[in-house]
Each structure stands twice: as C-alpha cells, then as structure tokens.
Amino acid sequence: MTVIAVFFLNGLTLSTYIVRAPSFKSAHHLTDGQFGLSGLLFALAAIACMQLVGPLAARVGTRAMLRCTLAVMPPLLAGLAVAPGPWWYIGGSAVLGAVHGTTDAAMNATAVAVEQRGGRPVMNRCHAGWSISAVVASLTTAALAHAGVSLTTHLVVAGALLLAAGLLLGPHLPAGTAARGSAPAARAPWTRPLLLLGVTATALMICEGGALGWGGIFLHDIRHASVSLAAAAITAYTGGQTVGRLFGDRLSLRRGRRPVFRCGAAIAAAGLTAAVLSPSAPLAVAGFALTGLGSSVLIPLVFSAAGGLPGAEPATLVARLTTFTYTGILLGPALIGWSAEYVGLLPTMAGLIPLLLLAGAVAPVPSRPASAGSGAEVPVAGRAG
Structure with a gap:
C-alpha cells in the first residue's frame, strides 16, 4: 500500500538525519549549545507547521502536500551535509523540521482517510513501516561509517535515492483529505x-x-x-x-x-x-x-x-x-x-x-472505525484502498 511507503520514506529520511547527528556535529564544528539549538528549532518548526496542515489540506489536499514534501525533504537532508557553516546547518535543520512536521501530519491524516474509506485498520502497518525504516537507516549508516564512506557522499547518494523514490511514489498516492477550496476545518473546536x-x-x-x-x-x-x-x-x-x-x-x-x-x-x-x-x-x-x-x-x-x-x-x-x-x-x-x-x-x-x-x-478509543466524514462508529467491513 502506497501510504505505508510514505511512512517508510519519511522514516528513512528522518532516521538518517538522527543517526548521523554525531557526524553533523563534528563536520560543522558545532558547540554543544549550537547542536542543542538545532534540535530545538527542528522540533519547534515541526510543531508550528503542523498547525497549518488542516487549512492547507482543505485547499490543496493531502496528496498534493505529500508529493511536494517527499520531493523537498531529500535535498534538504543532503544539503545539511554540505552546509557552509554551523548557522547554515542550524537554519537547514529548522527548515527540515518544518517539512517533516508537515509530512508527519499529512501522512497520518491520509492513513486515517484510507481507513475510513475502506473500513479496515491500516495505521499500525503504517507505523510499522516507519519503525522498520529506522532500523534500516541505523544499520545502513553503521555499515557505511565502518566502511569509511564520508558524510557528504552518504547523504548526497541517500538524498538522490529518496528523491527518486518519492517522485515515483507521488502519482500513486491515495487521495487522503481532498481539497475543498476553503479552510473551515481550521476553525473546528478543541x-x-x-x-x-x-x-x-x-x-x-x-x-x-x-x-x-x-x-x-x-x-x-x-x-x-x-x-x-x-x-x-x-x-x-x-x-x-x-x-x-x-x-x-x-x-x-x-x-x-x-x-x-x-x-x-x-x-x-x-x-x-x-x-x-x-x-x-x-x-x-x-x-x-x-x-x-x-x-x-x-x-x-x-x-x-x-x-x-x-x-x-x-x-x-x-x-x-x-x-x-x-x-x-x-x-x-x-x-x-x-x-x-x-x-x-x-x-x-x-x-x-x-x-x-x-x-x-x-483514552476514548472506539471499538470500530468511523466512516468517512461522519465521525460515527461503523462496523468493520470492506477493503482498504
């Protein structure tokens, strides 16, 4: 299922960024404070951009959002390896966090929409794809570091492969939340x-x-x-x-x-x-x-x-x-x-x-999934697309 592949690609990108953290710190001569700041800005940018996903999805749809972010994240990852200085790296981490936060919310929303349309749960398999990608990224990074492959070579090649995979996956993404031309959902109550x-x-x-x-x-x-x-x-x-x-x-x-x-x-x-x-x-x-x-x-x-x-x-x-x-x-x-x-x-x-x-x-977790657009519990039946 293509939505699981989105989780896998996003997990590969983010996990590669995480496991390469010591290399980033060394390559860009970051102080402990600068390195901590990069992580904080990454998280804050991710949280801030998550708030825009609802209204943006109402305007363009989650499929268009994911096609864009899957094409943007890999070059950003590669760019962190060739950043010309520590502050460029810190700024690049914040931008990567922003794009990742958008991807994270959009891909989970897409998985929910697929569940609602098909009446079958898929969210666990999606998150399993993310977990597996973290293991793959960790093992790959360890093997490449042991073989003496440089940070730049690793991330430029990884970025190219992830970009190609994202571009190939884009046309096959499920619809998720469709564009509606306005953003009334942004005013939904808490x-x-x-x-x-x-x-x-x-x-x-x-x-x-x-x-x-x-x-x-x-x-x-x-x-x-x-x-x-x-x-x-x-x-x-x-x-x-x-x-x-x-x-x-x-x-x-x-x-x-x-x-x-x-x-x-x-x-x-x-x-x-x-x-x-x-x-x-x-x-x-x-x-x-x-x-x-x-x-x-x-x-x-x-x-x-x-x-x-x-x-x-x-x-x-x-x-x-x-x-x-x-x-x-x-x-x-x-x-x-x-x-x-x-x-x-x-x-x-x-x-x-x-x-x-x-x-x-x-936790108010219902026994059965809600049908698309209703919020009501319905029997589990049908097939996820």
Whole structure:
C-alpha cells in the first residue's frame, strides 16, 4: 500500500538525519549549545507547521502536500551535509523540521482517510513501516561509517535515492483529505475527546521516551549491566514494537480497537514492571521487549481515533494530535531526567507504569472505525484502498 511507503520514506529520511547527528556535529564544528539549538528549532518548526496542515489540506489536499514534501525533504537532508557553516546547518535543520512536521501530519491524516474509506485498520502497518525504516537507516549508516564512506557522499547518494523514490511514489498516492477550496476545518473546536486523546498521546510518548531514552541508562546504572547488554534494552523495545505493529491491524479488525488498546496498555505496563522491578538484567531486557510489544498499537490507535472524531477534517484533527505527541517527545526525556535527579531513576521509571495503565483506561478509543466524514462508529467491513 502506497501510504505505508510514505511512512517508510519519511522514516528513512528522518532516521538518517538522527543517526548521523554525531557526524553533523563534528563536520560543522558545532558547540554543544549550537547542536542543542538545532534540535530545538527542528522540533519547534515541526510543531508550528503542523498547525497549518488542516487549512492547507482543505485547499490543496493531502496528496498534493505529500508529493511536494517527499520531493523537498531529500535535498534538504543532503544539503545539511554540505552546509557552509554551523548557522547554515542550524537554519537547514529548522527548515527540515518544518517539512517533516508537515509530512508527519499529512501522512497520518491520509492513513486515517484510507481507513475510513475502506473500513479496515491500516495505521499500525503504517507505523510499522516507519519503525522498520529506522532500523534500516541505523544499520545502513553503521555499515557505511565502518566502511569509511564520508558524510557528504552518504547523504548526497541517500538524498538522490529518496528523491527518486518519492517522485515515483507521488502519482500513486491515495487521495487522503481532498481539497475543498476553503479552510473551515481550521476553525473546528478543541473538543473534550480530542483533548483527552491528546493528553493520552503525550503520556504515551513520555513513557516511550522513558524506555528509549532511559532504558539503557537504567540497566547500566541501577542493574549494573554491561554497556552491550544495556544497549540491548533499546533494541528489544524497538523490536517488540515493530513486531506488534505488523500484527496490530489484524488484531484490531478481529477484536475491536478499544479492547486491543486496553490490552496493549496492560501488556506494556506488565513489561515495564518486569523491566524496572526485576533484579536480573536479562529479564529486564525481556521486559523492555514486552513493553515495546504492548505499546506498539497504542499511538497508531490514538491517531485513528482522533482522525475519526466529528466536527473537522481528519487532517486538522491529526495535526492537532501530532502537536501533543511532539510535546511528549520533547518533554519526556527531560521530565524523566529532572525527576530522577530528585527522587532517583528507579522510582521515576516505576512511575511510568501507572501512567500506562491510566492511559489505557481513559483514552476514548472506539471499538470500530468511523466512516468517512461522519465521525460515527461503523462496523468493520470492506477493503482498504
């Protein structure tokens, strides 16, 4: 399905940017402050542009938006490698963040629209494509760096390949949100279900930040695991998450979205309990794998639920939800660090367990998807296009 390919290409581009971060810092002689500023501007630009996706989609449609961003992101990525100075790199990172934020909201809105038209869940497979792309980018970068391939050569070639793939994919993109010639969706209210889904998404991303950003540190500092075993916590979490997303749509179709969401939250909480409270580092790694497996379905199902709410186009709703997810991404690691400094890392990580259970209990995720344009729950039937 072409919408999954969009997630894969976007994931390849962004993941390559992330895993090459040490090379960027070294190549452009960035200070710690400058490097931190580049990341902050990237995120702020992404959040700002997400707010424009709803009205822009109403005018030109998400298909046109994605055709444009898929053609723009790869040259921007390559341009970061040849930036003539640190401030050019910082500015380029902000522009890349802006285009990525637009792509992120537009592709999730497209996936929601495909679900609504076809009556079958696809969001988990879309996010699985993103997860797989992150693994591909990481392994490819490691292999190229080991072979001595320069940053410029890597990103120029990668940019050319990603650009070609995006141009080939463009004509086959699903319609997503169609252009309507105006932007009434931009004035849609912030409803209680949307806010509740947004807070849930923020909480889930804080928990994910705890597992990815602090899981290895927890094993190394608290359980005295070796560096290699501690690093395995991140691999286990992302591996479990990828596997879960490959099967999440099928489970949602058979069992309903709400039961799968609540079961996933419970499994994630059980896995995190094992990861945090087990005195054995290997068992803790297995716990992180279980956490990733359970959490794999949560964010995709929240996106599907938000896009099916009444009162606005999916592009507007998804863009607003994405603002909450990015807030969790930005705040999560920092909040965990501040809490660990005052109360300790073990109590802080343990505090994420009830947060997962609460998210599973209160999130207004419907059992069945909404039909296109209605916001009402309908039986799952038909076939996604």
